[in-house]
Amino acid sequence: MNPNSPETWLIPEDLHIDDLFASLKEKFALDVLPEYSAKIEYVDTFDWELYREKYLLHNNAGSWSLYHENTCSLTLEKGGPKLDSPCFSSDFPPGPLRDVLTPILGIRCLLPVATVLLAGQEIRLLNRDEKTVVRLIIERQQPEGQAYSYRLVRLVAVRGYDKELSAAQEILEENGIVEVVSALIGFEEACRCGGRYPLDYSSKFQIQLSPRSTAREAIGSIYLELLDNMRINIPGVMADWDIEFLHDLRVAIRRTRSGLSLVKQVLPDALVSRFKKEFAALGSVTGPTRDLDVYLKDRQKYLDRLPPALQPGLELFFDQLAKKRQAEQKKLVRHLRTKKISILFDDWQRSIEQEELHPAPKAQMPVLSVANPIIFKHYKRVLKTGLSVDRTSPDDDVHALRIQCKKLRYSMEFFASLYPKKELQVVIKHLKKLQDILGIFNDLYVQQTMVLETLGALNQERPTKTNLSISASLGGLLQSLYQEQEEVRYHFKEAFIQFTDEETTTLCHQLFKKKQVSK
Amino acid sequence: MSILAVYNIKGGVGKTATSVNLAYLASIQRKTLLIDMDPQGSASYYFRIRSPEKFGTKKLLKGGKHIERNIRGTDFPNLDMLPADFSYRNIDIALDDCKKSQTRVKKILEPLEEEYEQIILDCPPNLTLLSENIFYAADQILVPAIPTTLSILSSEQLYAFLDEIGLGHDKVRIFFSMVEKRKRLHTEVIQSMQGKPGVLTSSIPYLTDVERMGVYRMPVTASHPNATASRAYQQLWDEIQDDVQAQ
Structure with a gap:
């Protein structure tokens, strides 16, 4: 037995503690220390980043404790942020606790998840x-509250x-203490009381499908899962706890839209085209705030691209962006508050669940006979476009390749549970590398467009001191972004060659190129 | 990771009291192992730990699992100890039979450094092959000294011995122990030694709290953390830590 992570037993209700003490006294002298009591407030990010890394962070009367399950290390800190509003790792004073939290939390905030007395x-x-x-x-x-x-x-x-x-353990057994429970049973129960459960949410898309299910059943559960993700993130978006709620909401919308265009004839066409439109509209409502979030979160990185003389101008620019973001966020909240959103979600859910009302030609086919051709088709498209893209290609071609990779990735992730995990991971790993490079390239392209547009708008305004200072900084930024984009171009080919190597090619054929799958 | 040996050629200088209290203070910050090398086993007595039945010099010098099996948890969560055994009184004879007899102790401590961030050795008072072993193994040799002419003489003997075995004086840190301010000799000796290389500024006064440790059978720093003696040990420990960092 590890001395640091002892087993925990449940004491039977009818056992009187004094009786237990009496049996222990037959063998040992007892030194009973004073009673302690505490109200423990556990916090974690919405997606359980700490719990996932085996950490538990809690606050007790203003003191923070961070416990690691494997190493049993305990980091304590008095003071630090108060719990009345969501807090970030940067709200903790510099020290060991903050050092552990920063890389794990990233840009996510801590929210109360459970309170235990x-x-x-x-x-x-x-x-x-x-x-x-x-x-x-x-x-x-x-x-708490129970x-x-x-x-x-x-x-x-x-x-x-x-x-x-061993002797002590025997005495416990003789007293009927035999039921082993989780030492965190109070924490787990308190989470449940608050409507949560450890690891009940992850920003990664994961769904377990049965290869025996029909295409309709499978795609239905995928859409419902994505719908659930949208619903669960909306309170965080409205309260603006951290920027990942909006990001995750947008990803769920985008995945749904991708599903609607990738998977054909499993839902009736009319239904598909209606919800495609509706979700596209929802996506575009959430766009402006997210675009600004992307710039603001990397404020320091942009500043670092510029010589000190040009930095104050960029600071001014970012201050303006931050104000704009506030205004956009208000608009977004107003929109999300409307009944339209809940009506859309409810309609969508009903349409998925009422299968008999919405027949479609491929609905009853086994899921794999629908999934295989979709994935293989998009795999071939990536190959075709990829072969023609090199460092001299126009930005639009690179953009097209990026979109195709995304479609392939989504289709593989939707149906991932139907394929052997290890093999699929190899394919995804290589695709991801390619996507990362394409993503960086695209970000740099979008950022340059934004800078150019801003400069264009500034040209229309009066040449105030502020505007001139901002223009100069943006000029510097444009130069730096362009240079990096040119460098990234050189890396396409390597990543693409890796994706098309023999191992990945063979795997893709083995996994997805199957003619017919019997039910 | 660091190995601190608490050592003096002379006995009765507050060596064990120092080992026990510094071990406790170290354990507040990190996982600590106190090794009682003194066959009298006073440090073991303070922690109410009896020598395990099948443990002695032979097992100690074999090292590895023979040591690991005999380490005992103290009453304090991060502090373990390897109790002494009476058979240690003949340890020099056994050491002499070992190959590489001067570095045997260093070798048996090596695997323990993985588990413990701090090892403190409570050493017996003499100048023997075991002492030589300890000097090789330790990162620091902490010498409690009563401020008298005789103890200055014994520290000179220590320096001479270190020269003889070619170790230099870098590891040695002397501090004054059982200091009685009203004794003129004590203040004079302390003044004459102040600022010399390897002499620490912290000192431990002669206090009944320290003496009474035998009654409580736990470090005074644990039983009475705010007592004068405890504060003096804390200051000494802080100075040693700063010294380690400066190195």
Whole structure:
């Protein structure tokens, strides 16, 4: 038994603690330490970034504790941000806690996920020298707002006293303490009370499909999952907790739209074209705020591209962007608050669920006979376009390749659970490398367009001191962006060659080029 | 990771009290192992740890799992100890039979450095092959000294011995222990030594708190963290830490 991560048992309801103490006293002297009690408020990002990395972060009366499950390391800090509003890693004072949090949280904020009331006691079991040989911890964990609680007991070993530990464990067993539970049962239950559960959300798209299901069933569950993602992110977008809510909302919309155009004849055409339009409209409403988020989040990186003399001008520009973002965010919230959105979501859900009302030619086909040709078709398209793109190609051609890669990626991710994981991952890995380069290229292109448009608009205005200073900085920025874009061009071919190497090609043929799949 | 040996040629200078208290203070910050090398086993007594039945010089010098099995947790979460055994009184004879007899201790400590960030050795008072081993193994040799002429003499003997085995004086840090301010000799000796290389400015006064550790059977820094003695040990530990960082 690892002394640091002891097993936790549930104390049966009918067991009186004094009876347990009496049996322990037959073998050990007891040193009962004073009772402790605390109100523990657990926080995590919306997508459980800390929990995923085996960390638990909680606040107790203004002090923060970060616990790591594997190493059992505990980082403590007094003070730090208050919990009344979402906080970011940058809100913590510089120190060990912030150092751990920064890379894990990234740009995500911390939100309260659970509150647990603890009351407990440490009992040291002593030998004849009055030396502590085992520590016993009895704790009551009560999810806040609930009438019930869990009585738990843990034995913490002291190194070199294994016999005493076994003896103590036997005494627990004799008293009917045999049910092992998670040491975090209070935390998990409190999450559940708040309508959440650890790892119930991830920004990665994951869905388990059955190869025996029909195309209609499969695509239905994909759309419902994406719809769920849209709904779940909207409160965070409206409250503007952090910029990832909007990003995730947009990704779910984009995936849905991709699905609607990639997967044909599984839903009736009329339905598809209606919702394509509706989701395109929703996508474009969310666009302006996101575009500004993308610039603002990299404010420092843009400043670093410029010589110090040009930086103040860019700061002014960013201040203007930040104001603009505020205005766009207000507009977005107003839009999301309208009934139209919930009507759209409800209609969409009904259309997916009421299969019998919306027949389509390929609806009853086995999912793989629909998935394979879709993926293979887009794979071939990427190959075809990719072969013609090199460093001299016009930006539009590169853009077209990027869109095709995206379609291929989405189609593979939709149906990922139907294919052998390892093999599919190899293909996705190489595709991702290519997409990363195309993505950087495209970002640099979009950024230059934005700079040029801004410069154009500034030309129409009066040449104030501020405008001149901003123009000079944007000129410098344009130069830096253009240079980097030219450098990125050189890397297309390498990434594309990797994607078309023998291993990936063979895999793609094996995985997706299947003529007919029997149900 | 660092190995600190608490050592003096003379006994009764507050060596064990220093080891025990510094080990406790170290364990607040990091995982610490206290090794009681003194056959009298006073450090083991302070922590109420008896020598395991099948443990002794032979097992110690074999190292590896023979040591790991005999490490005991103290009453403090991050502090473990390897208790002493009475058989250590003949350790020099056993060491002499070992290959590379001067660096045996260094070798047996190596695997422990993976688990523990700090190792503190409470050393027996003499100048023998075991002492030589400890000097090779330690990153710092902390010498508690009572401020008297005799103890100055014994630190000179230590320096001479280090010269003889070619180790230099860099690892040695002397501090004054059991200091009685009302004794003129004590203040005079401290004044004469101040500022010399390797002499620390912190000192531990002669206090009953320290003496009473035997009654509480735990470090005074743990039982009475705000006592004068505890504050003095804390200051000493801080100075040692700063010194390590400066190196």
